[in-house]
Amino acid sequence: MGARGTHALYNAFSFMMLTPSRQVFLAVLAVATIARGAEPSKGAGIVAERCLKCHNASVRMSGLSLASAADARKGGLHGPAIIAGKPDESLVVRMISAEKPGEKPRMPMQGAPLSAAEVAEIRGWIAQGAVWPEGPAAGNGGKAALWSLQPLKEPQVPRADSRWARNAIDAFVAAKLAEKKLTPSAEADAATLIRRLTYDLHGLPPTWEDVQAFQADRAPDAYEKLVDRLLASPRYGERWGRHWLDVAHYGESHGYDKDKPRRNAWPYRDYVIRAFNQDKPYARFVEEQLAGDVLWPDDPEATIATGFIAAGPWDFVGHAELREGTTDKDITRLLDRDDMVQTTMSAFVSMTAHCARCHDHKFDPIPQEDYYRLQAVFAGVDRADRPYDTDPRVHAARRVLMEKRRAVMVRLRPLQDEVASASSPELTKLDETLSALKTDHPGYGGP
Numbered sequence: 001m002g003a004r005g006t007h008a009l010y011n012a013f014s015f016m017m018l019t020p021s022r023q024v025f026l027a028v029l030a031v032a033t034i035a036r037g038a039e040p041s042k043g044a045g046i047v048a049e050r051c052l053k054c055h056n057a058s059v060r061m062s063g064l065s066l067a068s069a070a071d072a073r074k075g076g077l078h079g080p081a082i083i084a085g086k087p088d089e090s091l092v093v094r095m096i097s098a099e100k101p102g103e104k105p106r107m108p109m110q111g112a113p114l115s116a117a118e119v120a121e122i123r124g125w126i127a128q129g130a131v132w133p134e135g136p137a138a139g140n141g142g143k144a145a146l147w148s149l150q151p152l153k154e155p156q157v158p159r160a161d162s163r164w165a166r167n168a169i170d171a172f173v174a175a176k177l178a179e180k181k182l183t184p185s186a187e188a189d190a191a192t193l194i195r196r197l198t199y200d201l202h203g204l205p206p207t208w209e210d211v212q213a214f215q216a217d218r219a220p221d222a223y224e225k226l227v228d229r230l231l232a233s234p235r236y237g238e239r240w241g242r243h244w245l246d247v248a249h250y251g252e253s254h255g256y257d258k259d260k261p262r263r264n265a266w267p268y269r270d271y272v273i274r275a276f277n278q279d280k281p282y283a284r285f286v287e288e289q290l291a292g293d294v295l296w297p298d299d300p301e302a303t304i305a306t307g308f309i310a311a312g313p314w315d316f317v318g319h320a321e322l323r324e325g326t327t328d329k330d331i332t333r334l335l336d337r338d339d340m341v342q343t344t345m346s347a348f349v350s351m352t353a354h355c356a357r358c359h360d361h362k363f364d365p366i367p368q369e370d371y372y373r374l375q376a377v378f379a380g381v382d383r384a385d386r387p388y389d390t391d392p393r394v395h396a397a398r399r400v401l402m403e404k405r406r407a408v409m410v411r412l413r414p415l416q417d418e419v420a421s422a423s424s425p426e427l428t429k430l431d432e433t434l435s436a437l438k439t440d441h442p443g444y445g446g447p
Contacts, residue, residue, distance in 0.1 A: 043125025087123040190215040201230040203239040237277035248311040255313030268307025300395040340378040
């Protein structure tokens with residue numbers, strides 16, 4: 001969970017906000033064409049960027065998908081869309097070209113018309129055979145091609161012919177700079193370096209004394225010692241934990257119209273800060289937040305971690321004030337479960353599963369049925385203050401006592417029901433007398 005891992009997480013999260021269909025199409029196209037020793041076709045890229053939004057395997061406007069060569073040959077309601085080698089006979093070219101000078105072409109329906117250069121690129125791509133990427137294209141859901149679903153692979157570190165490359169990351173940067181015939185910027189001086197690093201890890205400027213000490217440190221590992229010192233500070237978790245709290249939709253009030261304060265939200269906030277400062281393994285960090293109280297019931301930290309599920313906004317009016325058995329009450333609960341699904345899937349899988357709430361996902365391989373299976377996982381979850389103890393021994397003892405209490409309550413319930421249903425002539429007469437007293441004396445409220 002160190003700084004480098006955090007950066008990687010947020011890069012992945014940001015990337016998935018793009019339209020996956022077009023990204024997958026372009027990525028597979030690039031791999032396929034580079035493998036043949038050719039540059040990726042600009043024409044195919046334009047089709048992916050401007051056409052796939054409305055013409056893919058999930059969304060087939062006019063019955064047409066352009067996600068694969070087979071789909072394009074099959075065409076839609078108006079016949080084949082692309083005839084390889086024959087741009088003048090291809091429907092796509094006719095639809096994106098103006099019939100008369102000054103007229104707007106019929107496609108694309110959204111956005112600006114394609115420029116003359118873009119139309120020419122598509123014509124050239126079709127004339128050269130309209131080669132699609134081999135394997136799954138964007139419109140089939142990207143089950144095999146979606147980058148985030150592929151197993152991790154350790155790339156080979158390139159040989160860096162550079163005097164400034166000191167580690168594997170530098171080697172990749174140096175190789176790309178050499179490929180692009182670019183030269184690196186001059187090395188930053190000590191004052192600039194400590195300023196950048198302290199802002200990055202703490203969100204605060206360094207003190208003047210820290211700057212002077214770093215400038216005076218001539219040891220070969222001076223930079224490494226500075227990094228270690230900044231990572232060891234509590235300020236690191238306070239700075240970088242904020243980003244995770246944003247992912248969790250964390251708030252110290254409920255939101256919505258009344259926005260009531262959430263006075264017991266802070267233990268989860270502090271848990272996140274501690275997790276970053278302790279460099280908690282990411283796998284454990286994930287598991288604790290989703291099911292920590294089940295997986296590690298004797299660890300109070302794992303119980304606190306489940307605050308992730310309840311960290312988001314909560315409709316106080318809908319949950320606390322609306323009458324049971326109403327449609328609005330059911331809607332409130334479903335929206336609450338949807339927020340849990342959205343937060344969990346976006347944070348840990350980098351997929352917008354909540355898009356499948358009303359229909360099959362338009363781009364990712366998530367049918368509506370699977371969305372409601374996910375929501376069912378959270379159907380038994382409710383939000384409430386939950387006692388916990390920071391001392392693991394007290395925490396474990398409380399668990400034992402609570403289990404015993406629940407067992408007693410289970411045995412006691414039938415007796416309470418029996419008492420509630422018990423009756424006799426004497427009890428009935430007493431009830432009638434009390435009712436008469438309340439009628440004759442409206443101010444009487446009983447003992």
